[in-house]
Amino acid sequence: MNPIVRIEHLVKFFPIRAGVFRRIVAWVKAVDDVSFDIYEGETVGLVGESGCGKTTIGMTLLRLYEPTSGRIIVADEDTTYYFLPSLKARAYLKRNYTERFRKLLNEKKSVDSVIESLEGVDRRYAEIFFREAKGSTAKFLSTLLSNIDEKRKKFRRDLQIVFQDPYSSLNPRLRIKTIVGEGPVTHKLVKGEKEAIERVKSVLEDVGISGDYIYRFPHEFSGGQRQRIGIARALALSPKLIIADEAVAALDVSIRSQVINLMKDLQNEHKLTYLFISHDLSVIKYVSDRVIVMYLGKVVESASKKELFENPLHPYTRALMSAIPIPNPNIKKERIILKGDVPSPINPPSGCRFHTRCFMAVEECSKVEPVLREISPGHFVACHLVGR
């Protein structure tokens, strides 16, 4: 089964400008070479502390930020060039596909063997390049770029987000009908006013809000209800992936459990796929099927939920788990207290980025950057000391 979303070597750096000429003096390395897949119907939990890059990943995935480099594949389409200005998009496609295909052809001599050596998007694009475009770069580019507006629209429909703050994420001047109905109308999922209202009512009822409230304004609702409206807005477009960025962090305990349960129920009913971004490991444990732990722009560990919580391997994951207070006074657990603060992503530590706070670090850790290795099937860890 192919993943719904595949992120390959995603990098996002933000420039820091200073001086009269606003010259770039440094880069914030928010996300630095991150790859992962999201499969249909699953919940991937992305967890880490502030500044680890988890929100940047969500924003880049939605293309609210353009990635610095890397590739974002959604439903077997490379979407990386979708929102680039035309010249940049052409340069991207040439660099990543046509030039590469030509090089491969030189090595392998025959078109068939080039196509066979590739898979997924690469293979499909190679077929377009060699078969449909007959090896012409111009034709290849025009095939991919001709219907770019439609592609953009589809992309916007397929990926939706639920934000953290239910107070600032709903426009206070719009009625609920407009907030939730805008998407389906724009994307022509409904015909006419009557159908639009029906659609809005039905998604609102899905999230537990009466359809009678569609002419109300956001301020007439409580925080928990607003978050439900935010979920309804995402749901209204039947997206392939919903990114929930700290979607329950601002809610009170009793309201939080309602919203978490709701999101789980909706997932079962509508076969939704979530990327659940949170700093809270307990919430992540409850909602996720697979968990990715990040530290300072890097993935340090990823595994299925069961494996990660039963057998955490990276020292950071272990420290993070042990730092969470357990609501049970009968348990006295050994706590790993990390030294110091999270370093700045402008100037991350050399070697393993965690070595300055790590309780296990050896000399090698400050020099060599560990790669993400598969320790057991599906369990990836980036640490020199694991498995030795």
Add this chain to the structure above:
Amino acid sequence: MRSDTVEKSVLSVKNLKTYFYTEDGIVKAVDGVDFDVFEGETLGIVGESGCGKSVTSLSILRILDEKGKIVEGSILFGGIDLTKISEEAMRKIRGKDIAMIFQEPMVALNPVFTIGEQIVEAIVLHQKVDETTARKIAVDLLRKVGIPEPEKRVDEYPHELSGGMRQRAMIAMALSCKPKILIADEPTTALDVTIQAQIMELMKQLQKEYGMAIILITHDMGVIAENADRVVVMYAGKAVEYTDVKTLFNDPKHPYTWGLLHAIPRLDIEQTRLYNIPGIVPNPLKFPSGCKFHPRCEFAQEKCRIEEPDLEEVAERHFVRCFYWEKVEEAKSKEVGDRR
């Protein structure tokens, strides 16, 4: 901690009621809270937003804004009722005997003075020392709370410190006069979990060293379980359950406490589904009649809508504000299997 000391109450809050007289009506932010804080012990106050937990602490220090008034009840500290004494007398206690740390150190610290200046101010105000000595004390305090290079940091401004370091500086300031009671209002809510662990560890260690009592206000049941000796659960301005921490978690009797404990996702157990407390946290301008929790309570009866229950001692030192706490008992016994 409790077992080896003779229990001595340092602060005793009785039937405290603090109302805010706003243009929209009277907000009964605190409407009947009772608890004792014992020497060297940590009292936890837990509840959701708007339950009155913060206003309780502001009332103890009498730092309410002009709309807020303590309308009833007493706060006994060393034989004096803090609600009755003059503002001048209160000023001698505030910061000296009872100190407070806040949730957002960036807001609570003054951005235009260095950390050192702010600590020195408190020391000079309450102790008979000159500024040079006070500065030395400040540096020692910063070292004690784990700030690296305190001689240098003492001259830095709050914005030059990280969130965790700022909270440490706040603690240093609060400890400068060796208070008998430290009120910590959501001290770690704005911090990352690894930093939270550092700060809670520091507070425990300092509590032992100074022998002070702590009032820990939080919404996080985990923080309560690991740090409090006794707990007050608040809902809609009222204490609904008050007992020691083990009893509260092992044997909660109020339906709200029970619901809260089941509504949180946990690392230590497998959960198939979180408990839903239906409805929303009530608006303090329009609290429901009778028991404030009845519209959200699955055990509520007709009586709960009309009459307000008292905080009743249902077992030794276990106080519950509920007519039907025995029913919670039954429900609990039914799903023990699910929990363990």
